[in-house]
Amino acid sequence: MSNHLRKSLLLYPAGVILIMAVLYLFLQRAPRPSPSPRLPVPDPRLANLGVAPDWTTLSRYNNVLTRAEFVNALQDVYLLGDNLHFDITEKGVTVTSTLSPPGPPVSFAGQGTRNPPPRYWRPASEIPAGPSGEPLSGVRIAIDPGHIGGKWARMEQRWYQVDDTIPVTEGDMTLLTAKLLAPRLESLGAIVSLVRSTCEPVTELRPHDLTEYASRLLPGAPSNEVVSLSEKLFYRSAEIRARAALINETMKPDLVLCLHFNAEHWGNDPSNPLFSNRNHFHMILHGSYMDGEIAHEDERLELMHKVFQRVHEEEVPLASAVATAFLEDTGLPAYLYRLGKPARQVGPALWTRNLLANRLYQCPVLFCEPYVMNNEEVYNRVQAGDYDGEREVAGKLRKSIYREYRDAVVKGLVNYYSSRPEGNP
Template sequence: MRPRTTIPLLIVLATGLITVLVWKGRQPMSAPPAPPTVETPSTPEPKLSDLAQPPNWSQLDAWQATVTRGEFIEMMNSVFTVSPVWRNWFIVNEDQVEVKTSNPDVPYILRFAAEGEETVGPRYWRSASSLPPTSSELPLKDLKIAIDPGHIGGRWAKIEERWFQVGEGSPVREGSMTLEVAKLLKPKLEVLGAKVTLIRTENEPVTSYRPESLMDEARESNPDSPQKLAERLFYRTAEIRSRADKVNKELKPDLVLCLHFNAEGWGDPLLPRLVPKNHLHLILNGAYTDGEVGLEDQRFEILGKIVERIHPEEAALAGSVAAAFVEKTQLPPYLYEPNSRRAVNVDNNPYLWARNLLANRLYRCPVVFLEPYVMNSIEDHARIQAGDYEGTKEIEGKARPSIFREYADSVAAGLENYYQTRRAHE
């Protein structure tokens, strides 16, 4: 699981005391004294997430009167939030919602569509139903897919805290493994007709930031121990924001595949231990905590997800990929604790969970965010140590394919099934 760090902004407004001295003499003054200068109160700075820019609310104007009041409330209650506290920030009226911004006197107003008159506004991505017809042999024809191999890997894996080694075995680096899966998956999707781009092609950051360039921001929040925070701002925040810029401004895909591997905790990071557990789940955007809804940029992202109707397509895609994964691997679902305040189950599917992660929040299109396998499980660790290979090998008493190829095959099968059934045929 990937906790997020939020740096709150403390805003102190100081007012100056203006003292006017009047000389009381018998002679009249040659001119009346100038009135004291009164400064116009400045607009408070917005409360934002780490390294976020203040949102430009006018960018959402293109979706005025496209979503009904019922749609909006349903999405907020069932997917995007974990408590009714969201209504403190989104004031719902009969014909519009007023969203609080950094200026308390100027909320952003989104007008609702009348019931039965909802429409699809502009967006750079295309749903399966809006793609042109294709043949059954090429169900992904012209589909634009961006593959996001999670984390960075390589020499950065230790800083990312996505590295461990058991005994004399080979080190496990999640970012290196996700890139290996991405390179196997890309040609499989291209054979099905897709146009595929890898967001990164090597174990190096996309962002130009480095931990040392983020020390000022880290000292502001944690002056006693800034180094660790600077590292986290680098790999958890600046890196994902740079990938989001590449996705939203350059690639503009119909779909992003975020590839990850899961792990179980083991306490002391220097003493990793293997466990018998294994599981799978996929993460959709949602389940914003009360504190996250209180951040202006995240309110902006929630509204954008709703007006672009990203969730329905995202949930359907994730469901198809999960089904294909289970068919090939028989992995059981990972289950969050009941009444969890950080995850919301989606469609009563035990494999689908909504969580507010930076990548699935910032990418402005459907995101299939995968968390299969357990890197420190007894079986999966043995499969990882075996590396990539064709065919099968006997691992822990079973003939098993390469874990990397099994991963790629499962994702490809899920997408093929989805677009085969949802897309019109020639």
């Protein structure tokens, strides 16, 4: 055997060992996919992706509301049916529960025993007025552009396109409106946060992560039905819950502006949509729980936070100011829900409904629903895009639809917060 061959054979094992060592180090340092967030077990006593309530968190509301205040809020704002789940005595209230121990009653306030409601948000009366020219000084505002848009728009069923024209995608439209709105609010003194700034989800979950959860909700169902439900759980539930965590735990705003565009039914083919001759505006506030919703224990806990933080008392006058501005500036008629719908009217264009975002965001939430996206005039305005000033669109000089939206929101907020007295502590 030649010396050259002998050396090669001796070096071969060392080379293999060296390669394996380098490969091992690379694998150790290479980023590993993070595990999907742990999901709760489906339970008919909970809303989708809900978790068992911790009733002890309600003890902080002792002596905040009188019995009459609690009962009136429950009956006039939050329940559409009879009270079946709140055990009310002269001294306090206990929420019925089979998932976890109900905890001690929440004590009602008596003469001279009232406590301020513990909450991260502040009503206008508690926010000091700022310098002249900054009517929104110090107001913390979170802007939540509704839906996701982008590549998710078709899945969300908030997308249609006529021939080769610009697609009408609600998630993209709300994001554009939000990006126009944020700097205008900041110029007036507000502290603004965007819940999302791209057309990507806030949640780490994706539809495939929710397939097992969906299959448990639909045992024995065909695979296409399971896939469809997993997609809905992704964009309707997981996404809103992720936004709620961001809002409640990090942003802690004084109010949330949920920006949406409305729509009438446009049929089953988004490439050949049905157009509506209706165009309207309304806003949704929190309330009006149906019996099947309040049967969920997590929804009862979320209702209690809303009641005892007195959210409705701030939400109504704030929303009323914004709604008035919208009706004045856009000329849109106020939308009316049909009889039998789970909604209650609390003012012109103002309705209470139990939407997930309104329920989970623990502060006043203004859920705006202007413009019908599949109205021909609105469609033409979307095709015109965003622009400065006014242009003739659909036979009339108009602002861009996005700036008209922005300006109405700003006008309403300025009108509301300008009422703060100078030198407010």
